[in-house]
Amino acid sequence: MRKAIQGIGGAGIAPSVMMAISDLVTLRERGKYQSMVALCWATGSMAGPVVGGVLADTNWRWIFFINLPIGTLALVSLFVFLRIPNNDVHQGPWWKQLKRIDFVGASTFIASVVCFLLATQWGGVRYSWSSPTVIALFVAAAVLLIMTIIVSWKLTTEPMLELDMFYDRARSALYIAVVAIASAMFANIFYLPIYFQVANGDSPVIAGAEMLSFLVPVDLVSVISGFLV
Incomplete structure (x- = not known):
């Protein structure tokens, strides 16, 4: 449960930062500020495995608590220093702004992803790939994804998933590339430490x-690419 809460909170950090940058700086300067964000990510991703290893050797429960002081400092800094321009024509009370959020589409999409992840995680380990449980999870993931598309297409004016984004071939190819790269990168981040400890006995x-031999080049390219763009 604690890992799930961390995942929900962590998943909103990067998109929120990018949206704030889009609101605060011009398109010409955006790459520079995104490189600064990448530098922060690089610092954390390089320090994280080593610090996490120390915590795992001493008291692994601190893995869940170490974010509290850092997160509190970041939250206070946001309230004190962040000033988003009030240039949205849809501005109004926060409870009216909530009506613009596609809760139905977001819920069906999250449920679809959860079913797919459970099926791929349990398949061949806890259950056989041909078991009713795994098949039912794959079917549920597909049905929920179709429901998300229907909601985005027919039932809301501001959907979470804008289908218009996929009409352009160049953008669609870019989205596919991002998914492929992220899948490979996070698979390595997750499984390499397990391999080093289980197979090598480290x-x-x-x-x-x-892990630094994998993370350092990735982080350096992320920082440099923003300035080049």
Whole structure:
């Protein structure tokens, strides 16, 4: 449950930062500020495996608590320093702004992703791939995804999933590339520490240090690319 709460909170950080940058700076300067965000990400991703390894060797429960002081400092800084321009024609009370959120589409999409992840995680491990449980999860994921598309197409004026984004071939190819790259990257981030510890017998600290050979090039390219763009 604690990991799920962390996941929900963490999933909103990067999109929120990018949206704030879009509201605060011009398109010409956006790459520079996105590189600064990438630098923060690089610092955390390089320090995280080593610090996480130390925590795993001492008291792994601190993995869940270490975000509290850092998150509190970030939250206070947002309230003190962040000033978003009030240039939205749809401005109004916050409870009216909530009506613009596509809760139905978001719920069906999240449920679809959860079913798909459970099916791929349990298949071949807890259940066989041909078991009714795994098949039912795949079917549920497909049905919920179709429901998300229907909601986005017919039932809301501001859908979470804008189908118009997929009409352009160049953008569609870019989305596919991003999904493929992110899938490969996060699969490595998740499984490499397990491989180092289980197959090689390394300690959590050593496994975290070995992850730097993968993370450092990725982070450097992320920072440099923003300035080049």
